[in-house]
Amino acid sequence: MKTIADIAKIAGVAKSTVSRFLNGGSVSEETKRKIEQVINETGYTPNAFAQSLKAKQTNMIGTIVPRLDSYATSRTLMGIDERLRELNYHMLISNAGQDLHREIESIYTLAKQKAAGIILLATQVTDAHLQAFRTIDIPVLLVGQQHEEVYSLIHDDETAGYAIGKYIAQRGHKKIAFLGVGEYDVAVGVKRKKGVAQALREHAEEVEARFFETTFSMTDAAEKAEQLFDEFSPSALICATDNIAFGAMKAAYRKKQYVPKDISITGFGGYEVTAMMHPSLTTVHIHFKEAGQMAADHITKLIKGEDIPKLAYSRFELVLRESVDIRTDHLL
Amino acid sequence: MKTIADIAKIAGVAKSTVSRFLNGGSVSEETKRKIEQVINETGYTPNAFAQSLKAKQTNMIGTIVPRLDSYATSRTLMGIDERLRELNYHMLISNAGQDLHREIESIYTLAKQKAAGIILLATQVTDAHLQAFRTIDIPVLLVGQQHEEVYSLIHDDETAGYAIGKYIAQRGHKKIAFLGVGEYDVAVGVKRKKGVAQALREHAEEVEARFFETTFSMTDAAEKAEQLFDEFSPSALICATDNIAFGAMKAAYRKKQYVPKDISITGFGGYEVTAMMHPSLTTVHIHFKEAGQMAADHITKLIKGEDIPKLAYSRFELVLRESVDIRTDHLL
């Protein structure tokens, strides 16, 4: 591999001149020509490490994700990547595999690798996280969770939960179940549930609401939904994620409950398949990709020292489809 | 930020001694203690760039993916990441966004960043690719496509295609359609089709086979499937991906064709949702995650100069579920 010194020697100039040529300093037309030719002939590319060593920074943005096989993650990453590329940064993905310890580790590793900034698709923010953020001297942006000490971008899960809860209540459902996940995930486990609960509370006289809990796995969700149908038999089931809704639909099918005639089911997320399944799923579409782009914007602004809001919200929208029926029992 | 020189000064020893301590050279117990204490107090971490500058290599494996929002990609990445972590390497993901030009660019960028090796989840291998592989001086492993010049790991799409084709033919179907993608994707567009075609040819007397083409998008697939039902009305439809199968099922529903009573449909890939949908989808389950692990093994062996086969195959298995019916028309 050729080095800048080699190029300089071949071109008959000093290292510094080549460096200046590479970085747009003042070099005469003639030397420019000479150097350019040598570089083309040798196929020289500068060593990124030597550059970063001096620069003490890179144009890499580290993105830490809890898992890779999730629609939300993929879409968000696509958004981040797309925008970052426009802004002339690179994205480095670090997968924590749903292990908080590895998440923390990744923060330090990225810092050591001199990432210019870190985007963390968070599920929870622990003291160890905060400790890490304070230790490393790099801008950090939280996506999907918030914390007052850190710049955050969240999906406004509570308002979205409220919207879907309200919608179901207004369709005349009287027995409504919510199938969520544990509170370890603040956005999904706490906020979505809270929003739904708030909406249903406003209809407390007419509706009976019950809240259940499962995991993010479709299979677990299917099992839990079956139990839930037995012990509560709701006319509508609001699920905290689209995957949970898939499981619930499977359960309904096994129980010979027709969606939406016997039971209405809703999801949360807006995965592409929700449109293709039958019946198509009413869900809350969260603009993950857009959120990713926004995250990229925010982190780069943070790096440049520009001002951004400490807390920002991404958009969502209710997608009304076939899996929800209107209930007119009360009119009979 | 503290440097190794600072640590050395504080501990009252030479830089080289600290370096030796860090890298397990011979250092007396006493100096070890002193240095360790200083490091703990200062929270020193070595600068990764300075290290790599001398080492001329990193422990990063670059992985180039065509797209992020694909089940196959996600699962493969998980496998790679998992195994790489065990082997003490890091994975750096570069998303080409289905743009071949960006794919080539990524190869050079990764080389410049001194990745120890490159895993390319390929869709096609062009001359520009080969040119890039030859230029950079880094081991490369192709996953999903093969080329004689490069180490490759493929999913044996042809055999898998043969298996599913045979299965459908043996279930007594007489009019069989295949819905695939263009030949630009060798694995999916050419090999899967070829395998299916081969199997159907072996039943040429009884079955009439027709081959159709669409894109990877569910929506496109749904449209194409509708047309196909009109002009050919097969009793079985073999789809080249699970996503295409989703689209086809939607189309069947729109056309009031019941799956599997009126039409049998099969997928390819083995996504998790295929089990949850109704009817559950008969498909070829490709062990993407396992393939990812295998890829990680192979690339690291390549880096260490160990011997690996030029071409390896990942496993697959037929997953028989509800979306295929047996046809007994010919027995009537």
Add this chain to the structure above:
DNA sequence: ATGTTTTTGGGAACCGGTTCCAAATAATCT
């Protein structure tokens, strides 16, 4: 032609580690 300003080029130091080599010290053997 001479003085002044602007360009251009070269030398050397620096970034923060690793590694080679030789000196100093400690341990082992006659």
Add this chain to the structure above:
DNA sequence: AGATTATTTGGAACCGGTTCCCAAAAACAT
């Protein structure tokens, strides 16, 4: 004890760039 060998240590060079500073050359003004 003296010689020999093994272990620790420090100094210096090196990895491949960037940048500062000053000298030489060119361009311009008087």
